[in-house]
Amino acid sequence: MIPYGKQSISQADIDSVVEVLHSDYLTQGPQVPLFEASVANYCSADYAVAVNSATSALHIACLALGLSEGDVLWTSPNTFVASANCALYCGADVDFVDINLDLYTMCVHALAQKLKEAKARGCLPKIVIPVHFAGQSCDMKRIHALSLEYGFSIIEDAAHAIGGQYRGSPIGGCQFSDITVFSFHPVKIITTAEGGLATTNQPGLAEKMQLLRSHGVTRDAQLMSEAEGPWVYQQVDLGFNYRMTEVQAALGVSQMMRLNEFIEKRTFFAKRYDDLLQGLPLKLPMQHSETESAFHLYPILIQPELVTLSRAGVFKQLRDRGVGVNVHYIPVHTQPYYQQRGFAEGDFPNAESYYHQTISIPVFHAMTIEDQDQVISVLKQILQ
Numbered sequence: 001m002i003p004y005g006k007q008s009i010s011q012a013d014i015d016s017v018v019e020v021l022h023s024d025y026l027t028q029g030p031q032v033p034l035f036e037a038s039v040a041n042y043c044s045a046d047y048a049v050a051v052n053s054a055t056s057a058l059h060i061a062c063l064a065l066g067l068s069e070g071d072v073l074w075t076s077p078n079t080f081v082a083s084a085n086c087a088l089y090c091g092a093d094v095d096f097v098d099i100n101l102d103l104y105t106m107c108v109h110a111l112a113q114k115l116k117e118a119k120a121r122g123c124l125p126k127i128v129i130p131v132h133f134a135g136q137s138c139d140m141k142r143i144h145a146l147s148l149e150y151g152f153s154i155i156e157d158a159a160h161a162i163g164g165q166y167r168g169s170p171i172g173g174c175q176f177s178d179i180t181v182f183s184f185h186p187v188k189i190i191t192t193a194e195g196g197l198a199t200t201n202q203p204g205l206a207e208k209m210q211l212l213r214s215h216g217v218t219r220d221a222q223l224m225s226e227a228e229g230p231w232v233y234q235q236v237d238l239g240f241n242y243r244m245t246e247v248q249a250a251l252g253v254s255q256m257m258r259l260n261e262f263i264e265k266r267t268f269f270a271k272r273y274d275d276l277l278q279g280l281p282l283k284l285p286m287q288h289s290e291t292e293s294a295f296h297l298y299p300i301l302i303q304p305e306l307v308t309l310s311r312a313g314v315f316k317q318l319r320d321r322g323v324g325v326n327v328h329y330i331p332v333h334t335q336p337y338y339q340q341r342g343f344a345e346g347d348f349p350n351a352e353s354y355y356h357q358t359i360s361i362p363v364f365h366a367m368t369i370e371d372q373d374q375v376i377s378v379l380k381q382i383l384q
């Protein structure tokens with residue numbers, strides 16, 4: 001089966017992990033700061049805080065921005081559940097902004113309209129989380145302009161998007177947001193097995209996230225009330241154990257050196273799909289002129305008026321013929337847990353209609369031309 005996504009682990013990656021295993025530190029050593037510096041440097045961000053998953057990063061990002069009970073967070077329904085769950089961890093409420101049908105990311109018009117209505121009702125969001133779906137940046141400049149008008153904070157969920165660019169700058173630089181979050185789960189662009197990281201340019205937010213990832217405990221004299229001696233640490237906040245290990249960070253440092261190569265490969269395969277899938281009854285993913293996608297995903301939309309098989313039928317045939325396709329995403333508001341919270345089918349029609357047509361076909365850096373030709377040929381057999 002050709003998977004829809006897969007990590008690539010080189011001998012150099014393995015060597016760097018083995019080296020850490022032989023070293024003094026398996027956690028809280030030099031590799032985590034090295035990895036943070038590597039990502040911060042790549043993205044031109046002032047600070048990077050590595051943690052054990054993007055889910056953890058989203059949680060402490062929300063806490064650092066002061067999200068709590070009585071607040072509301074808005075995100076896209078076309079995302080993994082973690083982008084919404086982070087609000088609930090903080091005791092806040094979640095709502096969604098529907099997607100546009102060009103890029104499948106948060107629709108800026110829908111956001112502007114919803115903000116206007118929320119202002120009138122006195123229930124503006126405290127945080128908005130745009131999700132860089134498939135690796136392509138949202139319209140951050142306009143979302144940022146709205147944040148100035150309506151006074152909300154922005155966390156970019158860039159779990160799909162390390163290595164991508166927006167307006168000529170790497171995603172993660174936070175020019176138009178407070179915090180950007182990356183995931184290093186094996187299906188994402190680079191991996192640390194499990195892992196996540198938050199970038200920011202605001203020292204206060206970085207400090208708060210560093211504290212929260214490690215029990216709210218500090219040894220920094222400036223953060224403590226009064227130190228009795230050099231052994232003293234103080235818990236000054238209620239934090240968690242969300243630390244990344246040295247083993248993970250060493251893998252991350254090594255993978256970062258391969259990031260540009262990964263993006264080149266993914267871009268190559270995506271462009272090749274763009275060319276070779278022309279003429280099939282599909283809607284291919286559009287690229288906005290201001291973005292360079294990291295191509296985490298290549299979602300194709302089955303055009304129901306042109307294809308006799310249903311989406312499920314096409315999906316099954318692809319899987320039966322060795323193409324490990326997937327679907328991204330079941331709209332979060334249609335999940336049973338969110339339905340219990342009051343959301344219903346029909347609430348965000350664009351995310352739902354997109355969902356009913358979409359299939360993510362394989363794109364990953366270790367894919368071969370032969371793999372891709374196989375995917376294309378199977379698709380042609382099924383659709384023609």
Ligand SMILES: *Cc1c(COP(=O)(O)O)cnc(C)c1O
Pocket residue numbers: 052053054055056079080082083131157159160182183184185194195196
């Ligand atoms: C994968 C993913 C996450 C969660 O990442 P983890 O590192 O697995 O916690 C969050 N948001 C989006 C959009 C994702 O794809």
